[in-house]
Amino acid sequence: MFEDTITLPAHGTALFPGLRLDAYSLDLPERSGQQFGDRASHRAFDAILAQWRRRARAEGHDPLGSDPDPDRAALDGALAGPPRAAGLVQATIEDYAGALAQVVRRFLLLPDWQGTQRVVVGGGLRASHVGEVAIGRAAALLRTAEAGVRMGPIRHHPDEAGLIGAAHLIPRPQLESCDAVLTADLGGTSFRAGVVLPRLGVAADLRAAGVWRSRIWRHAEDPRADRASSLGRLAGMLGDLAGEAAAAGIALAPVVAVGVPGVLDAEGRLLRGAENLPGDWQAETFRLAPALARLLPLEGGGHPAVLLHNDAVAQGLSEAPFAREVSRWGVLTIGTGLGNARFTNLPRR
CATH class of the missing domain: 3.30.420.40 (ATPase, nucleotide binding domain)
Structure with a gap:
């Protein structure tokens, strides 16, 4: 055969x-037994959204309507829609972006991730405009904090x-x-x-x-x-x-x-x-x-x-051919959990 x-x-x-x-699939354990990286999973995004919707309902009206689980396309539409709906989604993005930036900074403290110059973000959340905005906002927070790393969505x-x-x-x-x-x-x-x-x-x-x-x-x-x-x-x-x-x-x-x-x-x-x-x-x-x-x-x-x-x-x-101008770079994939990997470019033979 x-x-x-x-x-x-x-x-x-x-x-x-x-x-x-x-390195890949590294853990970021917390004292609670949970993974710190789970703060940036798509479930974390959904939990933040649910919290903002509960606040809106307590004030009398959920601008996202009755759908208990709007998909990413619906959230993309809401972000471009009426001000109250757009504001609720934007608030979710802001909170989630803060969590994502914190997770990236925690990874940068790991010995295998030190010196990382670029992080690309893939996974299902990146496929939506809401996800891309969240990644962009987290990247801005990292620049403001002078974390020494640039971040953006994966190319494909x-x-x-x-x-x-x-x-x-x-x-x-x-x-x-x-x-x-x-x-x-x-x-x-x-x-x-x-x-x-x-x-x-x-x-x-x-x-x-x-x-x-x-x-x-x-x-x-x-x-x-x-x-x-x-x-x-x-x-x-x-x-x-x-x-x-x-x-x-x-x-x-x-x-x-x-x-x-x-x-x-x-x-x-x-x-x-x-x-x-x-x-x-x-x-x-x-x-x-x-x-x-x-x-x-x-x-x-x-x-x-x-x-x-x-x-x-x-x-x-998939991003490797486009990352040759830096020496050390990583990837995070936002899905059911948070996947991760860190790479070092070597001379080509």
Whole structure:
């Protein structure tokens, strides 16, 4: 089988061309047992919004109406809408931005994050205008505090950043021998899979890479989802995409790259941080890479190799070609929790 005939980097590798991963998925524990980083999760944003809405209702009127859980599009509309609704959303942004800036400053105190010059922010919240404004406001607070770091949203849409970044995991010989790669991004509420075009002929550092086709499955909306059915659903999305690529004459690399939440070891075992995936993905005997590979037959026989890394690392890798002017930089991903990774640029060979 193909996965037995190719030398791949270890799962969770720390070295990439011109780049070193210094740390990822670091904890910021508090005395309460909670994580300080959770103050900047999307749940924290929702909690701040709920608090402001309770205050408004106590005064007689909630300008956001009766919807108990407005989505980001609704909040974007409110921000551009009547003054009371816009003011409530803006107040939420202000409080959340303050919390995000505090979290960044706490990360900068960690030994592995000291000297960080830039932080890019990805994850679901970044996809909305409200999220972008919150990131911009937090960046302004950091500048005012002279924290010595610049912050902004990740360049790619968060639905695509993890897929594009995962392509950076594929060894260069395999990238050069194909037209595209299959990648996946496993999140706490949804799975994404995509066909990524590296476009090495346009830019050898993958700055021109883009998603050709993608699929999404929101497992958080399926109460029956467990590990086996979720793994099958992921394999089905990847298989469908492989079929579409073949029909279009696109040659895929026989290596699939997958971003996963939390910490993993060199053998690909998920050690911690995968609690929001459906089922037990951290079981001692479970290995995601071979389990997924067995469900993905190659057209000529055998199975592809599957390469794993942390999902925040994958999102960060999508930004790597655009971060060469600084030495040390990090990424935060605002989702169910707060993902994080810190990188150091190295000389390119």
